[in-house]
Amino acid sequence: MRNRTDVKSTAKSEETRQKIFSAALALFLDGGFETTTMRDIAAKAGVATGAAYYYFASKDAFVLAFYEKSALEMAPLLEEALASSSDLRKRLAAILDVKLAYFAASRRLLKALAAHVDPEHPLSPFSEATKAIRDQDIACFALAVSGSKTRVAADMDSALPRLLWMYQMGVILYWIHDRSADQERTRALIDKSLGIIVRLIQLSSLPLMSPVRRQALELYRLVAE
Amino acid sequence: MRNRTDVKSTAKSEETRQKIFSAALALFLDGGFETTTMRDIAAKAGVATGAAYYYFASKDAFVLAFYEKSALEMAPLLEEALASSSDLRKRLAAILDVKLAYFAASRRLLKALAAHVDPEHPLSPFSEATKAIRDQDIACFALAVSGSKTRVAADMDSALPRLLWMYQMGVILYWIHDRSADQERTRALIDKSLGIIVRLIQLSSLPLMSPVRRQALELYRLVAE
């Protein structure tokens, strides 16, 4: 565990770390994650191979650091996006807009993150390592719901944000592999799916639907542990 | 492309191939995919490292071969399972039973297969390399539906089998990572989810539901390409 992310380091040290991180990102974005070598990164940063490992525990750690930086930088943008409307559909669309716009330049790198489903793998969106970001992200969806004028049944409160987060993951996954020009298919997917989802949420909150809802929630709880 | 799977080879050659394949499987099942070395495999099979590559294009190819063998061996079991009842729920449960029973001994190895979502990765269940198996598997679900007494709307015919296949993939993924004793949670998941799914299928075929169905199908077609 030699990752120095947590260490209060000198300005000089921080500078070196940045130099290595930037070199890594530049190479990843240019040539992809797989084809970029740790030796390449070190060379581009002007340090020895070992130096990269002094600051980043592994090659994967670069992607994790990128993910963390992204979450940090997107937080204010998301807050802003949620200020625009109280319509649930628009609020959800705004979140997705921010994410896709932010990641537009780094779709290739994101592939390295979204390639794993195994919760044991650090780079999985379901892993322990990404839990903090995930929780923060889920909180954002909770805000999207609670700040909207759409009323949601009380028993859905805890489940809905996580379900929406999973929906978002699906959209992003689709987007990453979307080969259509300008990712217009993803745009269409969002358009269609958001309508269905918002309608479902509204329907599910009718008193009439209470037994159905309970069943669905039981299933959800089983899966969500 | 040196994989010899397709070559009509001599008995001696086939024997060597088997020896290597068995060694690989034994080591994978015993120590896991990641920790097993190509050198280990070759050593256990009593050949040089290069020989393994003469018969299998890569380490991943072993898993692919295992997957193919599984599909082949399960085909008659699945056919048998589908002969037992005309109740859709029971038919689907029977398919899942066969799969989980068959894979019970090799859950660890299956992880290597189910770890990837990237359709570009050969080991992904969505890849080109696994297309044949996938199609065969989807056909099995088509049979499960068509041979049941449950009537399905005509416009769902092409989509439903693939949707059920995806459902199955979800169940298997859950099962692989299920840490509960004897995987009883997966059992509960199947129990609950099958009920919901069959009900959904029945509901969706009511004439009343036709507009909802059309919407859902539009979304499906967009995603399924």
Added chain:
DNA sequence: TTCTGTTCTTGAACATGTTCAGTTTGAGCC
């Protein structure tokens, strides 16, 4: 300034997937 301990940095070494130029084997033919 000199000493001391910590932080940084280096580059060689290691493990492992993969490649490949070569050697051995064996079947078919004379």
Added chain:
DNA sequence: GGCTCAAACTGAACATGTTCAAGAACAGAA
């Protein structure tokens, strides 16, 4: 038997993620 050629096999070499023992740089104490 001796020859030929393709199939089967070998093991050294390579690329790359990672480790680590050793040294350099530096901050603070004396």
